[in-house]
Amino acid sequence: MASVxxxxxxxxxxxxVCVIPVAKAVERDGKAFCCDECASGHPDHAGCEHAGCTCHG
Structure with missing residues (x-):
């Protein structure tokens, strides 16, 4: 049986405040982000839209 x-x-x-699996992370400049908004530095000051998270760059 294989382990994951x-x-x-x-x-x-x-x-x-998001914690994400490495396999689903958006990688940018060698760093892991939960979504494209965070990875691009919130150019339009939009949040990541994950429940309970208030980041907007």
Whole structure:
């Protein structure tokens, strides 16, 4: 039986509280983010839209 090792990381956006699986992370500049908004630095000041998270860049 194969085991699955799921590594969780915190989104690299400083204000973001999201913790995401490495496999689903959006990688940008060697850092892991929870979504494109966080990865691009919130150019339009939109949040990541994950429940309970208030980051807007």
């Amino acid at each position: 090792d799921v590594e969780m990381v915190k989104c690299a956006c400083p204000d973001c």
